[in-house]
Amino acid sequence: MAIQFIVSLIVLALLGIIDSAYLAWTHFMKKQLVCPIDGCEVVVESKWNKIFFVRNEILGLMFYIAVLIGAILLFQGSSIKIWLVIISGIGLLFSAFLVYVQARIIKSYCFYCLISALITLLIFLNLLML
Numbered sequence: 001m002a003i004q005f006i007v008s009l010i011v012l013a014l015l016g017i018i019d020s021a022y023l024a025w026t027h028f029m030k031k032q033l034v035c036p037i038d039g040c041e042v043v044v045e046s047k048w049n050k051i052f053f054v055r056n057e058i059l060g061l062m063f064y065i066a067v068l069i070g071a072i073l074l075f076q077g078s079s080i081k082i083w084l085v086i087i088s089g090i091g092l093l094f095s096a097f098l099v100y101v102q103a104r105i106i107k108s109y110c111f112y113c114l115i116s117a118l119i120t121l122l123i124f125l126n127l128l129m130l
Contacts, residue, residue: 005130009071016064025055039108088124
């Protein structure tokens, strides 16, 4: 397997973990979200920020940790690529849905949510090239 793709998966997963962890930290610590664009608070505190009573940033954190573990296993020679492609495909569909919700329903954008969607897209594309 191409080591550069596995390394980039690890980097992308770590960036996703940082992004999701920041959103979770600001929510649970009741800190003000520092956002370079207007609308972050509107999005992250909307009714769309939960699925099955779990906040989206927690789901994102679990997703990125799973990708990180999977990338490390790939690095060690494991054959779990197909599972990573499936998981990242589901993550990509969910991210696309959330971007749609931001654009069409909430009519406001969250910088960190958009970054997460981009990272998820890059993870999926990276896995397809692996």
